[in-house]
Amino acid sequence: xxxxxxxxxxxxxxxxxxxxxxxxxxxxxxxxxxxxxxxxxxxxxxxxxxxxxxxxxxxxxxxxxxxxxxxxxxxxxxxxxxxxxxxxxxxxxxxxxxxxxxxxxxxxxxxxxxxxxxxxxxxxxxxxxxxxxxxxxxxxxxxxxxxxxxxxxxxxxxxxxxxxxxxxxxxxxxxxxxxxxxxxxxxxxxxxxxxxxxxxxxxxxxxxxxxxxxxxxxxxxxxxxxxxxxxxxxxxxxxxxxxxxxxxxxxxxxxx
Amino acid sequence: xxxxxxxxxxxxxxxxxxxxxxxxxxxxxxxxxxxxxxxxxxxxxxxxxxxxxxxxxxxxxxxxxxxxxxxxxxxxxxxxxxxxxxxxxxxxxxxxxxxxxxx
Numbered sequence: 001x002x003x004x005x006x007x008x009x010x011x012x013x014x015x016x017x018x019x020x021x022x023x024x025x026x027x028x029x030x031x032x033x034x035x036x037x038x039x040x041x042x043x044x045x046x047x048x049x050x051x052x053x054x055x056x057x058x059x060x061x062x063x064x065x066x067x068x069x070x071x072x073x074x075x076x077x078x079x080x081x082x083x084x085x086x087x088x089x090x091x092x093x094x095x096x097x098x099x100x101x102x103x104x105x106x107x108x109x110x111x112x113x114x115x116x117x118x119x120x121x122x123x124x125x126x127x128x129x130x131x132x133x134x135x136x137x138x139x140x141x142x143x144x145x146x147x148x149x150x151x152x153x154x155x156x157x158x159x160x161x162x163x164x165x166x167x168x169x170x171x172x173x174x175x176x177x178x179x180x181x182x183x184x185x186x187x188x189x190x191x192x193x194x195x196x197x198x199x200x201x202x203x204x205x206x207x208x209x210x211x212x213x214x215x216x217x218x219x220x221x222x223x224x225x226x227x228x229x230x231x232x233x234x235x236x237x238x239x240x241x242x243x244x245x246x247x248x249x250x251x252x253x254x255x256x
Numbered sequence: 257x258x259x260x261x262x263x264x265x266x267x268x269x270x271x272x273x274x275x276x277x278x279x280x281x282x283x284x285x286x287x288x289x290x291x292x293x294x295x296x297x298x299x300x301x302x303x304x305x306x307x308x309x310x311x312x313x314x315x316x317x318x319x320x321x322x323x324x325x326x327x328x329x330x331x332x333x334x335x336x337x338x339x340x341x342x343x344x345x346x347x348x349x350x351x352x353x354x355x356x357x358x359x
Contacts, residue, residue, distance in 0.1 A: 042289065044289050046290065065340070079315070080311075080312075080315075084311070085285045086288075087304075087310065088288060218289070225295060
């Protein structure tokens with residue numbers, strides 16, 4: 001029987017405009033080399049499930065960093081800080097992209113890194129992951145889990161904090177994209193997912209989309225009624241296979 | 257969905273939080289994913305004192321049905337209470353309402 005180990009802790013990272021924030025970081029122990037992942041939390045914030053997902057990726061061999069995107073509104077518990085951010089209309093895309101870049105640099109700079117870094121996000125974080133993949137050419141793979149508002153049908157919804165619909169930046173996408181969606185979701189709904197796929201296809205991007213019947217929004221989240229274990233297990237397997245294929249540097253890992 | 261849609265209600269009153277009683281002047285009301293409740297969506301209310309920076313809050317996460325039932329009970333309690341005691345009057349009797357940024 002082999003010995004297994006993992007380290008999960010709060011770390012500091014340098015984000016947008018050089019601001020130093022906190023992130024949750026989980027990694028397998030051992031020499032590596034390992035590909036890294038930046039995990040972007042959903043609107044409610046830096047909660048239990050986000051940290052659980054971070055540890056899940058580490059368990060599967062990906063050192064994963066989940067920045068607390070609301071750290072500037074602290075100190076305070078993540079839920080109180082999230083309430084302040086919500087009341088202020090959310091965080092700006094520019095700031096989130098700066099923080100995500102900082103975390104990408106953090107994980108790539110680790111001595112056990114293989115140099116490859118992916119990004120994954122859930123809900124509003126899925127939108128941010130799509131945006132990051134179109135904004136930062138240094139990502140090697142991206143996973144959008146049911147990100148809403150990638151397509152913005154009502155342009156009045158665009159504002160100073162979110163000035164551009166991510167779909168309009170798809171031309172800049174440089175890395176493979178995996179999308180996971182529940183067919184009962186209302187944001188993004190089936191039509192929006194289909195239209196996003198049509199844009200990716202038209203522009204010749206490398207992508208794979210998986211749609212799940214009997215699932216709606218946030219179907220990975222075991223803390224909610226939305227949890228769908230069968231679909232979630234399949235979805236996670238798609239995530240691990242995708243990251244193995246695009247982030248691993250060894251033939252054995254690529255074949256895994 | 258995750259949204260940033262928040263309805264703001266101006267209030268005159270007090271709420272008891274982790275640090276004891278505090279004056280409140282605002283309720284931020286939204287319908288979105290919860291932080292604590294095991295529901296997919298909740299009607300959330302954060303009671304804060306915005307004039308003092310709004311950093312402390314008293315928070316609620318309610319199911320949609322129970323939020324509607326609560327509205328009914330608030331109105332019922334006001335109706336019976338005011339019938340008994342008469343209507344209270346204060347300078348903030350017509351609180352302003354607003355909405356902040358939406359995604």
